[in-house]
Each structure stands twice: as structure tokens, then as C-alpha cells.
Amino acid sequence: QKEVEQDPGPLSVPEGAIVSLNCTYSNSAFQYFMWYRQYSRKGPELLMYTYSSGNKEDGRFTAQVDKSSKYISLFIRDSQPSDSATYLCAMGGVTGGGNKLTFGTGTQLKVEL
Amino acid sequence: DADVTQTPRNRITKTGKRIMLECSQTKGHDRMYWYRQDPGLGLRLIYYSFDVKDINKGEISDGYSVSRQAQAKFSLSLESAIPNQTALYFCATSVPGHTDTQYFGPGTRLTVL
Numbered sequence: 001q002k003e004v005e006q007d008p009g010p011l012s013v014p015e016g017a018i019v020s021l022n023c024t025y026s027n028s029a030f031q032y033f034m035w036y037r038q039y040s041r042k043g044p045e046l047l048m049y050t051y052s053s054g055n056k057e058d059g060r061f062t063a064q065v066d067k068s069s070k071y072i073s074l075f076i077r078d079s080q081p082s083d084s085a086t087y088l089c090a091m092g093g094v095t096g097g098g099n100k101l102t103f104g105t106g107t108q109l110k111v112e113l
Numbered sequence: 114d115a116d117v118t119q120t121p122r123n124r125i126t127k128t129g130k131r132i133m134l135e136c137s138q139t140k141g142h143d144r145m146y147w148y149r150q151d152p153g154l155g156l157r158l159i160y161y162s163f164d165v166k167d168i169n170k171g172e173i174s175d176g177y178s179v180s181r182q183a184q185a186k187f188s189l190s191l192e193s194a195i196p197n198q199t200a201l202y203f204c205a206t207s208v209p210g211h212t213d214t215q216y217f218g219p220g221t222r223l224t225v226l
Contacts (some may be wrong), residue, residue, distance in 0.1 A: 008153070011142070043203055043217030044156070088155065101215060107156035
């Protein structure tokens with residue numbers, strides 16, 4: 001079993017839809033939870049991070065963490081064609097693990113006009 | 114100019130050839146990483162370096178070696194390339210203790226024939 005599981009997609013939604021992207025994890029030692037966005041032929045870029053259970057909002061994006069269920073989500077409101085990308089969840093903060101992150105496999109999202 | 118640069122951006126080579134991928138950063142970060150990305154497998158850590166004198170193996174280091182020539186430079190070598198090393202390779206940097214946020218380069222697409 002992988003430490004981090006992510007819904008593979010691909011996911012296709014109409015413009016303006018609410019998108020939900022999800023990951024589950026098995027290592028209860030993870031302390032930080034991140035979402036990276038990767039456009040085609042580009043490197044991943046940090047979109048959001050959080051280190052506690054609950055919600056964190058940034059514009060149209062909301063990151064949600066439920067440590068008791070080992071489940072994280074990223075919600076995108078009013079999705080735009082420019083949101084079309086692959087979204088990677090990542091987790092880290094294991095004591096003694098340095099800055100190593102464990103990534104999900106990514107969910108490919110396409111927002112259509 | 115980009116903070117994390119990788120050269121070359123694309124490379125096609127033959128089985129058995131030695132290949133070096135280079136990474137440079139202007140972010141002043143001590144920590145640097147090499148990942149490979151494969152469809153369905155996500156990002157997997159090859160090697161990481163916490164400073165010039167500290168090199169560590171990641172989860173898939175077999176067949177690879179690295180050199181940290183300076184704080185700003187971290188190279189990945191394939192001593193004798195094989196076809197299953199065909200992948201997208203990313204370099205990343207981070208700041209110690211700063212929520213594990215990693216900053217990625219644009220990637221090198223390597224094809225081994």
C-alpha cells in the first residue's frame with residue numbers, strides 16, 4: 001500500500017464548476033499537507049499548504065485536512081480553463097525526515113469552456 | 114530569470130551512455146533534491162542533499178549518482194543509461210525547517226533508446 005493515495009482522474013468539468021480533489025494517507029506522522037499544481041511541461045508549483053486539521057482558504061481555493069480520517073482535499077470554486085493542470089498532493093514533516101515530501105500520483109484536471 | 118534552472122531541457126540518448134543532468138539555483142537554499150516523474154507513479158525521490166557535504170539516497174537511487182559542486186549546483190548522473198530510466202526529471206530546493214516547501218525547476222525530459 002502506498003503511503004499516499006490520490007484519485008487518478010482524469011477529471012473533466014465545465015467552466016464554473018466546483019472541483020474536489022482528494023488524497024488519503026496512511027502515515028499518521030505527517031504534519032504538513034500541501035497541494036502543488038503542475039502545468040503541462042512545467043515543474044510543480046506550490047499552491048497551498050496547511051499543517052492542521054480544518055480548512056484553509058485562498059481565493060477560489062480551499063484546502064481541507066482531516067487528520068482523524070487521514071484525508072485531505074482541495075476544492076476549487078468557479079473553476080476556470082486556466083485551472084487545467086495536474087494537481088499533486090504532498091505530505092511531510094515527519095520527525096527526523098528533514099524536508100522530504102511524499103507525493104501523490106497526481107490528478108489531471110481539465111476545465112472546459 | 115528562473116530561480117531553479119535545469120539543463121538540458123530535453124535529451125535523447127542511447128542505452129549504455131553516460132548522461133549528466135544539471136541543476137542550478139539562485140534562491141540561496143541549502144537543500145536540493147532530484148526526483149523523477151513517471152505516469153501513474155508520481156514524483157519519486159532519487160537523491161537529496163542538505164548541504165555541500167551531505168548527500169543522501171532517496172527511494173530509487175540505484176543506477177544514479179549525484180554531485181553537489183556548490184551550494185547552488187547539484188548534478189545527477191546516469192552512469193550507464195537504460196530504457197527504464199526514460200522519465201521526466203526534476204530538481205527542487207528548499208529552506209531548512211520552512212514547512213518543507215520545495216521549489217521545482219522546469220524539468221528535463223530524458224529518453225533512453
